[in-house]
Amino acid sequence: MQGEDYTPRLLPSGEQALTFQISEAVDEGANRRIIALAAALDRAIAAGEIAGVTERVPTYRSLLVRYDPERIRGAALGEALLALHAGLEARAETGRLWRVPVHYGGPAALDLESLAAEKGMTPDELVALHSGAEYRVYMIGFAPGFAYLGGLPGILHAPRLPQPRQLVPAGAIGIGGKQGNINSVAGPSGWRFLGATPVRLFDPRRADPFLLEAGDRVRFEPVDAAAFARLSAEAEAGSALIAPEEAA
Amino acid sequence: MSLTVLSPGPLATVQDAGRGGLRHQGVSAAGPMDAPAMMLANALAGNDPAAAAIEFAGFGGSFRAETDCRIAVTGGRIDLALPGQKGVAGQAYRLRAGEEVRIGAVGGATWGYLAVSGGIAIAPALGSRATHLRSGLGGLDGRALQAGDVLPLGAFDPFDPCLAPAVSAPEDRDGPAEIRVVPGPQDDRFSAATLARFAAEEFTVTPQRDRMAMVLDGPVLAAEGGHDIVSDGTVPGSIQVPGSGRPLVLMAEAQTTGGYPKIATVIGADLPRLAQLPTGSRFRFVPVDRDAAEEIWIDSRRRLRARLEALRPKPEGALSSAYLLSCDLVGGIWPPEEVVWQS
Numbered sequence: 001m002q003g004e005d006y007t008p009r010l011l012p013s014g015e016q017a018l019t020f021q022i023s024e025a026v027d028e029g030a031n032r033r034i035i036a037l038a039a040a041l042d043r044a045i046a047a048g049e050i051a052g053v054t055e056r057v058p059t060y061r062s063l064l065v066r067y068d069p070e071r072i073r074g075a076a077l078g079e080a081l082l083a084l085h086a087g088l089e090a091r092a093e094t095g096r097l098w099r100v101p102v103h104y105g106g107p108a109a110l111d112l113e114s115l116a117a118e119k120g121m122t123p124d125e126l127v128a129l130h131s132g133a134e135y136r137v138y139m140i141g142f143a144p145g146f147a148y149l150g151g152l153p154g155i156l157h158a159p160r161l162p163q164p165r166q167l168v169p170a171g172a173i174g175i176g177g178k179q180g181n182i183n184s185v186a187g188p189s190g191w192r193f194l195g196a197t198p199v200r201l202f203d204p205r206r207a208d209p210f211l212l213e214a215g216d217r218v219r220f221e222p223v224d225a226a227a228f229a230r231l232s233a234e235a236e237a238g239s240a241l242i243a244p245e246e247a248a
Numbered sequence: 249m250s251l252t253v254l255s256p257g258p259l260a261t262v263q264d265a266g267r268g269g270l271r272h273q274g275v276s277a278a279g280p281m282d283a284p285a286m287m288l289a290n291a292l293a294g295n296d297p298a299a300a301a302i303e304f305a306g307f308g309g310s311f312r313a314e315t316d317c318r319i320a321v322t323g324g325r326i327d328l329a330l331p332g333q334k335g336v337a338g339q340a341y342r343l344r345a346g347e348e349v350r351i352g353a354v355g356g357a358t359w360g361y362l363a364v365s366g367g368i369a370i371a372p373a374l375g376s377r378a379t380h381l382r383s384g385l386g387g388l389d390g391r392a393l394q395a396g397d398v399l400p401l402g403a404f405d406p407f408d409p410c411l412a413p414a415v416s417a418p419e420d421r422d423g424p425a426e427i428r429v430v431p432g433p434q435d436d437r438f439s440a441a442t443l444a445r446f447a448a449e450e451f452t453v454t455p456q457r458d459r460m461a462m463v464l465d466g467p468v469l470a471a472e473g474g475h476d477i478v479s480d481g482t483v484p485g486s487i488q489v490p491g492s493g494r495p496l497v498l499m500a501e502a503q504t505t506g507g508y509p510k511i512a513t514v515i516g517a518d519l520p521r522l523a524q525l526p527t528g529s530r531f532r533f534v535p536v537d538r539d540a541a542e543e544i545w546i547d548s549r550r551r552l553r554a555r556l557e558a559l560r561p562k563p564e565g566a567l568s569s570a571y572l573l574s575c576d577l578v579g580g581i582w583p584p585e586e587v588v589w590q591s
Binding site: 011012013014015016017019021024025026038054055056057058059060061062063064066069070073074075139140141142143144145146148184185202204209210213214 | 515
């Protein structure tokens with residue numbers, strides 16, 4: 001990580017949050033650095049070095065830190081974050097790896113045929129490209145457990161639909177611009193969808209309601225309709241279906 | 249011990265202090281639109297200020313107590329129809345098992361609160377009872393309340409007194425509305441002229457409002473370099489400016505990240521006041537710097553705590569002692585309202 005490329009800006013987000021921003025673009029290096037900063041902040045809080053932080057939200061390019069002004073002032077928190085950022089070690093963190101089963105077909109494959117045609121390839125070729133890449137969770141946001149993925153092969157980049165669909169099911173696997181995603185909950189979306197995973201990224205009934213974290217890696221593994229149905233039933237019964245492989 | 253919903257007002261939901269600490273998982277806190285009002289309702293009913301209560305928009309509706317309990321309503325000027333008497337917002341009343349309360353329109357405000365002694369004791373979801381309607385999380389099955397819903401109550405001491413403010417402090421909601429904001433985080437996407445208009449001209453609260461966001465009418469705010477940014481974190485109070493140039497203020501249930509530039513953030517002390525402005529209200533945004541806004545927040549918390557601590561037992565009449573109620577004597581001798589409600 002080359003810190004000199006990412007000059008921090010401290011932006012107030014009201015009087016109970018500040019945005020520690022190091023880039024204005026989608027940038028894997030910036031994202032790695034933000035996730036490392038979030039981890040460093042967690043360690044500093046656990047060590048009792050920083051008090052009064054109530055939440056932190058890593059995004060593509062910035063870390064939103066919420067705080068309680070009765071316990072820490074924004075100016076002091078900003079100084080502490082600058083010091084943590086300056087002290088980040090120049091090593092590439094490798095996140096946990098999740099192997100996510102995907103059925104490229106069925107009712108969630110809303111755009112598989114049309115997108116393949118647009119790209120001048122067969123659906124099988126598109127699936128091979130999509131499931132052959134390794135993705136990185138840039139950010140969890142928008143809705144509970146919703147994962148924004150970087151690492152989509154350039155040939156698969158595709159603009160969003162001009163008119164969002166009203167209801168796309170939970171688990172749908174999509175493409176929006178240069179990003180991939182896994183829908184965590186059913187809802188409206190203008191992304192292009194290729195299929196669905198039986199894995200529920202968010203299920204409040206589970207002991208661990210969330211699976212992915214920013215910085216994790218994801219690989220998609222094609223499964224057929226029968227396996228999808230069987231796994232969906234297991235997920236419905238409360239199984240997470242998958243566990244991460246810890247980083248080496 | 250429970251409370252039955254007979255006919256709820258619009259958008260009636262169970263809320264508590266909110267589901268904190270999960271924004272990094274895409275889960276916003278939810279919780280009340282007017283936290284001080286809900287904390288006051290709870291305190292009046294003898295609850296922890298963070299207990300679960302019912303929030304409603306516009307008017308309250310009807311509820312039946314299935315156990316002897318105390319209730320309190322806050323949020324605006326609200327009339328209550330209780331057995332044998334009328335009540336008002338801002339003080340606690342007793343309901344006996346089987347009795348009903350009808351809660352009227354929220355006057356001069358938008359969001360009202362009904363707290364019941366013991367608090368609403370439904371099972372928490374992810375550590376909170378707050379309803380997040382958009383993701384169907386928390387509350388009663390993640391949805392708004394419906395007629396026939398039965399809400400369990402937590403434990404409470406039925407002998408505790410009904411509380412009211414020691415001195416009736418007027419609500420500081422009158423006068424020209426000014427909503428203070430801290431500029432940023434993306435104020436640099438707007439020209440000096442646009443920022444000046446933002447701080448000088450009036451905005452109007454439109455009917456496009458819910459627990460997620462309030463859309464405002466007013467000067468069109470054009471961002472230089474477009475209205476798309478790479479998504480970053482949002483908070484309640486973030487003022488997003490989408491391509492229409494019409495700002496919208498994110499509220500209790502808003503998404504955790506967003507891709508529109510945020511011109512400013514409403515300060516925590518003023519966000520409940522903004523939430524409570526009736527539709528059609530006009531107001532101005534007044535910029536303050538971050539350090540000053542922190543002082544305002546700290547002072548507002550201190551004053552709120554003092555207000556909650558200054559509640560006193562209400563005179564409930566010579567024969568209205570909790571002891572008599574507990575012996576179930578009064579019900580058989582006098583109509584309860586003649587005993588309980590004389591002061």
